[in-house]
Amino acid sequence: NAGVTQTPKFQVLKTGQSMTLQCAQDMNHEYMSWYRQDPGMGLRLIHYSVGAGITDQGEVPNGYNVSRSTTEDFPLRLLSAAPSQTSVYFCASGDSGYEQYFGPGTRLTVT
Amino acid sequence: DQQVKQNSPSLSVQEGRISILNCDYTNSMFDYFLWYKKYPAEGPTFLISISSIKDKNEDGRFTVFLNKSAKHLSLHIVPSQPGDSAVYFCAASAQGGSEKLVFGKGMKLTVNP
Numbered sequence: 001n002a003g004v005t006q007t008p009k010f011q012v013l014k015t016g017q018s019m020t021l022q023c024a025q026d027m028n029h030e031y032m033s034w035y036r037q038d039p040g041m042g043l044r045l046i047h048y049s050v051g052a053g054i055t056d057q058g059e060v061p062n063g064y065n066v067s068r069s070t071t072e073d074f075p076l077r078l079l080s081a082a083p084s085q086t087s088v089y090f091c092a093s094g095d096s097g098y099e100q101y102f103g104p105g106t107r108l109t110v111t
Numbered sequence: 112d113q114q115v116k117q118n119s120p121s122l123s124v125q126e127g128r129i130s131i132l133n134c135d136y137t138n139s140m141f142d143y144f145l146w147y148k149k150y151p152a153e154g155p156t157f158l159i160s161i162s163s164i165k166d167k168n169e170d171g172r173f174t175v176f177l178n179k180s181a182k183h184l185s186l187h188i189v190p191s192q193p194g195d196s197a198v199y200f201c202a203a204s205a206q207g208g209s210e211k212l213v214f215g216k217g218m219k220l221t222v223n224p
Contacts, residue, residue: 004154031210042115042200042214043155050210058211090154097210098145102154 001026004103006091012109013081021076021106023091029101031094032074033058034066036087037105043090048097049074081110114138115203117215126224130188134201134215137182141203145212146175146186149198158199159186162206191222 033048045058049068065077094100142163147155161168201215
């Protein structure tokens with residue numbers, strides 16, 4: 001099993017650009033989530049999904065969109081990138097929201 | 112307002128000794144607690160958890176203690192090994208809700224050989 005995969009590993013965007021961070025898992029997990037990690041802030045939940053077709057907001061959802069059309073994939077879309085969205089983004093999946101498997105992360109810089 | 116607090120940003124211990132990582136929480140609705148470990152350039156990995164109906168949970172060298180009245184939990188690693196050097200995150204959730212985790216800021220543990 002590949003586990004949770006994220007692409008790209010690194011990305012530089014200009015302010016106002018849009019992009020999609022990809023996340024895929026091959027463990028047939030119903031629960032998937034996106035977090036951002038900022039220095040001194042820990043991990044903060046952006047959006048999560050409890051199954052295909054079901055998504056909900058986390059702690060910091062503004063500026064991000066998600067959709068879950070399949071069990072395997074949970075992409076995160078940045079609509080109009082801002083410098084405040086410079087961060088490391090982690091996707092995770094699990095049988096529940098508790099014991100999740102995290103991907104390796106995407107380091108995003110917005111200039 | 113931070114609901115899960117890891118007040119010490121770092122801890123350094125000698126190999127073979129005990130490491131004690133502390134975590135405090137403010138939300139009395141939290142009833143499930145977890146520890147995650149993170150190495151540089153990798154995603155966090157689940158380490159151990161405890162439900163509020165227990166006050167202790169052990170898994171090998173790792174033990175988590177929960178003091179509900181003090182809203183405090185701690186992770187004990189005995190004996191500490193150099194491979195335990197990582198950032199440790201405390202997380203909490205209210206099980207009656209949607210399983211959303213609230214993470215602390217993390218603590219960097221360094222185990223010296």
